[in-house]
């Protein structure tokens with residue numbers, strides 16, 4: 486049983502973060518933000534995968550201006566990621582950003598930060614104070630050292646210093662992140678920070694890596710933190726199509742029984758009993774269920790000897806055999822189908838089951 490750490494609540498557009506709000510899933514586009522068409526297309530794909538908040542890089546004024554066109558065509562809150570130039574932060578909010586992510590210490594001084602915060606107040610836009618291992622101020626590195634799992638202090642102090650800078654401008658609509666590329670440093674930094682402030686926390690492992698390495702690192706770090714009730718929104722960072730980030734994020738939430746979205750695939754690893762191309766079948770079923778919304782458990786098993794029994798928890802499943810595959814529901818065999826028709830018949834059964842499960846039909 487997970488008990489969430491109590492925090493204040495803020496809103497990014499119509500999504501609440503912190504307090505009793507569901508833990509929200511974010512991603513970040515990797516298009517040129519100034520290319521409105523490409524950015525909107527990618528956001529739409531991310532929305533379809535379940536992404537609830539989208540962040541875009543704003544490295545120049547063309548990108549800031551493009552936010553208006555992007556915002557008009559998407560239906561999830563839009564956050565602008567800004568470094569160094571307060572003018573870009575102010576422009577981003579004028580062009581429709583519903584949140585900004587900044588490192589307050591790198592905007593060129595107190596005056597520029599105040600202008601940025603004043604614009605955030607005027608537009609009702611929350612700020613993420615985002616620090617990471619690479620952005621820690623020199624004096625903190627000299628006095629506290631580079632953050633390590635045993636001593637993440639410089640990362641935490643950097644975050645607190647930057648939070649105080651924004652608070653000093655009379656602003657508290659904040660969420661905070663302290664990302665490191667190291668899993669245990671990330672875990673210990675967030676743990677310690679959660680004891681010191683009650684702002685919502687945005688979790689993430691920075692520069693986590695590719696699909697496998699990045700998924701493992703992010704899942705370990707964020708899995709520990711979420712299980713301890715720490716974290717109110719998060720992004721899985723992968724060197725991949727960002728749609729994969731969202732898929733991993735929801736699998737992580739599902740594994741921790743925090744949130745469910747769409748079907749869960751249960752599939753066997755195959756063994757010497759497998760007589761069909763199970764990898765191909767599992768891939769096709771997995772691709773299909775990405776489009777489904779009901780939280781069904783769908784099993785794809787290699788044999789009819791152990792398959793249905795092993796997947797007894799599944800709502801519906803398919804198992805290969807010798808020329809004849811079987812379809813089962815809740816562990817009971819309901820149909821025997823020639824291999825060549827197996828996928829088609831199974832998909833029909835799946836669609837029927839989803840139709841029965843749709844809201845209003847339960």
Ligand code: SF4
Nearest residue numbers: 753755756787788792
């Ligand atoms: S379900 Fe059958 S094929 Fe798959 S691992 Fe188990 S015994 Fe092997």
